[in-house]
Amino acid sequence: MFSGVRFTMVMLTVMFGGAGLLFLGGGLMMIQQSGATTDAMLFTGAGAISALIGFTPLLIFLRKRWIKNKVIRRGEKVQSEFLDIVLAEYSVNNWRPFLIRSQWHDQVTNKLYIFKSGPLTNNPERFLKKNIQIPVYINPRNPKQYYMDLDAISSSLGILLK
The missing domain is CATH 2.40.50 (OB fold (Dihydrolipoamide Acetyltransferase, E2P))
Incomplete structure (x- = not known):
C-alpha cells in the first residue's frame, strides 16, 4: 500500500488536517450560533492552524508533481x-x-x-x-x-x- 515514509506523511496529513477541519468547522458553527465568543474564536483559530500544518505536506507534494508534469510536457x-x-x-x-x-x-x-x-x-x-x-x-x-x-x-x- 504505502512505504514507511509515505504512510507516515499520509497519517500526519489525515490526523492534523482532518482534526483541523473538524475544529475549524466546529468553531465556525459556534460563531454562527452564539456569535464571536472567545471560545469560538480559539476553536476556529486552532482548527485553521492545525489544518494548515496538516495539509502543508500534501500541498508540497502536489506542487512538486505539478512542476514535474509541466516540465515534462512543455519544458x-x-x-x-x-x-x-x-x-x-x-x-x-x-x-x-x-x-x-x-x-x-x-x-x-x-x-x-x-x-x-x-x-x-x-x-x-x-x-x-x-x-x-x-x-x-x-x-x-x-x-x-x-x-x-x-x-x-x-x-x-x-x-x-x-
Whole structure:
C-alpha cells in the first residue's frame, strides 16, 4: 500500500488536517450560533492552524508533481553530466536517502546548474560512471524548476533506480 515514509506523511496529513477541519468547522458553527465568543474564536483559530500544518505536506507534494508534469510536457530536455551521489541533508525516521547530483552548463547564459534527483532507497554508485549523461527536463524560463528523468537511465543501464 504505502512505504514507511509515505504512510507516515499520509497519517500526519489525515490526523492534523482532518482534526483541523473538524475544529475549524466546529468553531465556525459556534460563531454562527452564539456569535464571536472567545471560545469560538480559539476553536476556529486552532482548527485553521492545525489544518494548515496538516495539509502543508500534501500541498508540497502536489506542487512538486505539478512542476514535474509541466516540465515534462512543455519544458526543455537537456543532457546533464553525472557529478556524484550524496546523502540527503534531511532524515526521515533515521533514514537518509541517496541523491544523484548532475550538472548542466547553459551555453546561452553561461551559467552552471546543479540538479538533484528525488530520494533513492539504495546507493546506485556501482551502476553510474562519471561520463554518464542524465536527462533533465527544465523550465526554460526558470531552470530551478526541473525533473531529473531517472527512468531513462534506468532503462538504458538495465537497473531500477527507486
